[in-house]
Amino acid sequence: MTDVLNQTLQTIFAENSAFYAERGFERRVGYGRKPALVVIDMANGWTRPGSPFSCGGMDTVIPANQALIAAFRAKGLPVVFTTTAYDVTAGEDTDMGLWARKVPLEAMKTGSWEAAIDDELAPRGGEFVILKKRASAFHGTNLSSMLKAMGVDTVVLTGVTASACVRHSTEDAIAEGFRPIVVREAVGDRIAGAIAWNLFDIDAKFGDVEPLDAALAYVARLG
Amino acid sequence: MTDVLNQTLQTIFAENSAFYAERGFERRVGYGRKPALVVIDMANGWTRPGSPFSCGGMDTVIPANQALIAAFRAKGLPVVFTTTAYDVTAGEDTDMGLWARKVPLEAMKTGSWEAAIDDELAPRGGEFVILKKRASAFHGTNLSSMLKAMGVDTVVLTGVTASACVRHSTEDAIAEGFRPIVVREAVGDRIAGAIAWNLFDIDAKFGDVEPLDAALAYVARLG
C-alpha cells in the first residue's frame, strides 16, 4: 500500500504545486541571520519502541538530528530541545488541559524514561530543554520570548511528529515572526503518508522545507 | 486523478485509524455546555472566484455554514466571523509579519471587497468579526480571552481552508482549553486531498470532526 500511496501523493503534490505556483503560494521565507535549532520531542517515548507515541524511521531521523546539533554547537548557536509530559493529574483535572481527551498523554509522565531526551541526542550544559504541555513548542512556553531576547530570527525545526507537534510548532513559528526552516530528513511520524502530506502543507504556507544538506550548508556559512 | 486519490486516501486512513485505535489516539473530546461558532475566513476573497485565495466547493460549504449560523442564532449563542487582511505595508514591513513571504497576502487589503464576509453569511449586530493577521483565529487576537469571559467551553469551527486557517485554529483551540468540533461539510479548501488529509489529522489529535447533522442536533439540544 505504501508504494501506491507515495506514488499517488507525488502525483497529487505535483498537480497541487503547479496550482499553487499560479496562485502565488509556496514562496520562500528564506534563511535569516541568527538561527536557533528546535528539536521537537526526540524523547524516548517517541524515539524508542514500546510507547503509544513510538515513531518509525529513527535510523535516519536520529542521525540527521545529530548532524544538525553538531553544526549548531560548532557555531555556538542556540539549541533547544522539547519534550511533552504531564506533572499532575487530579481527577479530571490535569496540566495537559483537554489534550488527554484526544491522545494517550497518560503514557508520558514528567521525570520518566519516556519523557527524557534520547541519549543519542543528549542536551549539553547551556542548552535549553522545554517541558511543553501542548503540541506546539511555542504554546504556553517561554520559547518565543526567549528566542526574541537572544536576537534569533530563524527557527530550524526537526523531530516528531510531522502531523502534530512539528506542524503546530512551525505554524506558530511564522506567526510569532520567525523564519521556519523544516529539515526533511530530520522529521518523523508514525503513520503512512503523514510526513509527506504535512511537509507539503508546511512548505506551501508556513515554512521552507529544506534538505539536510542545505540546512547544514547554511549553518556552515554563518560567521 | 481525484478518484484515485480519494480511494487511496480512504484506504490509508482506514489503516492509520486501526493503528491509532490500538495506540489510544482518535479519542473523542466531546461536546461541552456552551459552544461558540467560529466561522473562519468566509470572506469574498475565499468564497468567490477571482482571488488567489478562491476556494472550491462553496455550493455545499456555504449552505452548511448558513445552517449552523441559523442554529446558533436561534439559541442566542455567540457567533464569531474571522477575515484575514493587511492594513499597512511600509517597504518590507507589514502587519502580516513574515507570512506574506509564503502566501499572496498582498491580495487581501482591509476594507476591500475581498476581505468582507460573504453576503450570504452576513454578520448581524451583536456578532463578532475578528480581523486576523495570521492563520490561527486565536493567534494575536482577543478570541480566546473573549470566549473565556463568556463562559464558552466548546468551539465549533467551520470555513476555509482546511490546510491552513481551520487547522491552525483547531490546534490552538484545544491548546487554549476549548473543545474543538470541526464540521465536515462546512469546511473547504482549494487543492485536492487537503480537506480529507487535514480533517483526518485533526480528528486523530486535535478536535472531533463531526457531520453537520450531529452538530445541528447538539445545538438543538441546548437549553
Add this chain to the structure above:
Amino acid sequence: MTDVLNQTLQTIFAENSAFYAERGFERRVGYGRKPALVVIDMANGWTRPGSPFSCGGMDTVIPANQALIAAFRAKGLPVVFTTTAYDVTAGEDTDMGLWARKVPLEAMKTGSWEAAIDDELAPRGGEFVILKKRASAFHGTNLSSMLKAMGVDTVVLTGVTASACVRHSTEDAIAEGFRPIVVREAVGDRIAGAIAWNLFDIDAKFGDVEPLDAALAYVARLG
C-alpha cells in the same frame, strides 16, 4: 517615615477614589462560580531572609496564605503555586530573557532551596507548581489554558510581590477572561508603600482587592 507615608497615601487614595467613583472606575468584577487559588512566588527566596528577593511581613502573609490553601483544599478546588527561577545561562543568553537586566535573577536557580516553595505552604500531590520565567504567572506558561480547561472562572491571587509578580499576574488574569480577586492580607512586598499603592491601582482597574475574611467566606459558600 512609614507613618507619614501611610497617612499621605490614605489621604490621596481617598481623593483618588472619589474621583474614580465619579468617572466610573473601581467597579466590582465580583466572585464567580469556580475559583482557583494562585499563590505567587511563596518560595524561600522570597519568604525567608538572606536572598536579594526576601520580603517582609511574612508573619501575616504566610498565615493568610495557609488559611486560603486550607479552604481551597477543603472544597477540592484547584491550588496552583508558582516560583521563578532560571534553568540555563549561556553567556548572555538565558531562559529568563531580558529580565535579568533589571532584577537579580542570578540569585534564583531551578532546583535550589531559594526556588522551592516554603515548607509552611508545601504543595500536596495533585496541586500544580508552575516554574515561571517572567513576572506574570500567565506569561509563557500553561496557566491560563489549564484553568480554562478546568472550567475555572475566578482567580484568587496571593503572594509576592505586590509591585511586580502579583500585579502583572492580576492584570493578565482579567485580560485572559478570569475574575481576579486579590486578598489584601495575603500579599507582600519588600519596599515601603508598594503594597498600598499597587493594591489601590489593582482595585481601581484590574481586580477586586478583598479582605481575607471575605475571600474565605466566599470559598465556604461554594457547593
Add this chain to the structure above:
Amino acid sequence: MTDVLNQTLQTIFAENSAFYAERGFERRVGYGRKPALVVIDMANGWTRPGSPFSCGGMDTVIPANQALIAAFRAKGLPVVFTTTAYDVTAGEDTDMGLWARKVPLEAMKTGSWEAAIDDELAPRGGEFVILKKRASAFHGTNLSSMLKAMGVDTVVLTGVTASACVRHSTEDAIAEGFRPIVVREAVGDRIAGAIAWNLFDIDAKFGDVEPLDAALAYVARLG
C-alpha cells in the same frame, strides 16, 4: 495635597532606591539597535476633556510625543499607535471581556471621536494603529510578532495611562523579549501620584524610565 504627596513620594523613592541598589534591582536594560515607538492610547477620549478617561497634563505630554514621533519618522523607524474601544456588546457579552466590569469602557466605541487618535498626533500612511481590547498593547494583538518580524529589539513607550495601559504594556514588553524604554515627559495619567509611583516601579523592575532628551539623543544617533 499634591505638594505634600510629591515630597513624601520623593523621600520614599530615595529610600527605596537605596534599598534596591543594595539588592541588585533598578538595573539598566539599555537601548538596543532597532527601536519602535509605541504610543499608547493618545486618542481623544484620553487626551481631550469630557470623557471618563480624560487625562491631565496634555500640555506637556502631547509635545513630548510629537517630538518622539518626528524623531522616529526622520529615521524611518516604526511608529505604532494604539487605541482601546469595543466593537460589540450583546447583553453581558462584549469583545472587551471582563474589563468593562472594572472600568467605564462603555464610553469607548470603535469608530467614535473618542477612539480616534488625537489630530495633533495623527498617524501617517505606513504607520500602524492597533485597536486593542485590553490594557496591554501586546495582549490579544499582533504587536509582538509584528515587531519581531521587523527585527525590532527596543520598544519606546509613551502615552496614557501610567497606572494601567503604559504599565501593563511595559511589563509585557520585557516579558516578550524587547528592551522597554519609557519616556518620562511623554507619559500621563489622571490621578495624583499615579505617574510617579508607576514609573518608579517600572524603572526598578521592568524597563528604563528615561528623560525625553536622552530618548531623542538615542534616536538621533541611530544610522
